[in-house]
Amino acid sequence: MKNQVLIGCSSYYNSFWKKVFYPQTLPSKEWFNFYCQHFDTYEFNGSFYKFPTLKIFQNWYDKSPDFFLFSIKVPKEITHIKKLQDCENLLNDFYTICKNGMKDKLGAILFQFPPSYAFSKEKLNSIIDILNYDFQNVIEFRHESWWNVEVWNSFKENNITFCSVSHPNLPQTIFKDFPLLYIRFHGIPKMFHSSYSTDELTDINSNIDSTKKGFVYFNNTASEAGILNALELKRMNV
Template identity: 25%
Template sequence: MGDQGRVRVGVSGWRYPSWRGDFYPRGLVQRRELEYIGQHMSSAEINGSFYSLQRPSSYVRWRDSVPDDFVFAVKGPRYITHMLRLRSAGTALSNFFASGPLALRAKLGPILWQLPARHPFEPDVLDAFLTSLPRTTGEALDIARGHDSRLEGRVWLEHDEDRPLRHSIEPRSESFADPAFAALLRERDVSLTVADTADNFPMFDEVTSRDHVYVRLHGSQELYMSGYTSDELDDWARRIRAWADGSGSPDGRPRDVYVYFDNDGRGRAPHDAVALEERLGA
């Protein structure tokens, strides 16, 4: 394919009752649902980590359920983004990285940080947070060692090799339309999530990371609910190819692209992911 980024398409989470007997074959046991995802997609977003710290044993189980070239994105804790509002997050970051993401090893992809709509663009706060983020798994391991006593007995403090770590921010406030925000992300090499939210929140589509683009498709007509039409999927496929080959980026540089469908309310997400992946040959 020449000089081109790798495209990965998947879903945000995979344990949804409505998928059983629909996307998942009837009778497929729940513990094999992620394995089934791995047979049909190249990536998945772990979103349980947004609601609570997961256990290392869960990350190990997920890692071992999918093929070697499968990659997980991991959603950062809402405790950091929604409760601490990115402030004084040192210990919380330590607890998050100690809770098991590093157990994914080579299957650990980007970390997503989703901000609530009520969170305005605060340059100094955001810059301090982005500066504190680890850029390699080795740095993440160093941060993880600062975990507090609540995690004793359920930590993962090892990694097999030092790998780069990618981060993406998904803001939901119009105040992030400030050009200073995109400039800050470029300076810190963090991607600005391209989020389709049926116009419930602004869609930002500037390319800010040097090596990747992160896309979340929550539904084009009804948030979390509506499926994507054939024409809409064709359009997204064109945009994704352009980011991957560099023609859709100001600097012409090819980038890896991660795409996750979060329109799971009526079970459309996995079907749309497979349909998009087929268009892309991802």
């Protein structure tokens, strides 16, 4: 059942996609509706830059189709500035807004840590201690030191998903033995810009042919690459 894995993008408001995806005459205010006609999920990154409100998420809920799922990125105030320190209340507020705003359309909660956030036992424990396990938590690291067995075993024991990444400076392992299959394609060699070839996408597709639930998002959206790659992979994954 390949449709257990939902494919989408990490952005939709993109003028690069006119003609190649959005009809030339389609107003930008209709772009999200058009996106939803082709994809069943969206990775919401706006919350990384600005702490969301309940009203914002309620609006997204109302304008998306039934059975559509959003994965929501945790604010950088939590992951990059405070780095999980002294932010229990802040994170709880974020969880609550996601739950009450997105309701049945809430997919995963994505924590992305900065490249400077290297592995330590203390940091691993702080992650495990602060998460709310009523949610599907996905952790994306940008420092290779986190690719180790101690982390993977701890995540599996605590029902946390280790995010698979396609990134210029990180291992490209696609992890299939965590609660979710969660893959982010950032573009290689030029991050956010580079496209994936049909051969690369075919290889990717062979790794997501599974009954496991999951999400695959293309974040190479600084060009037309992300939407074209997402469409091609989705066609393969029927």
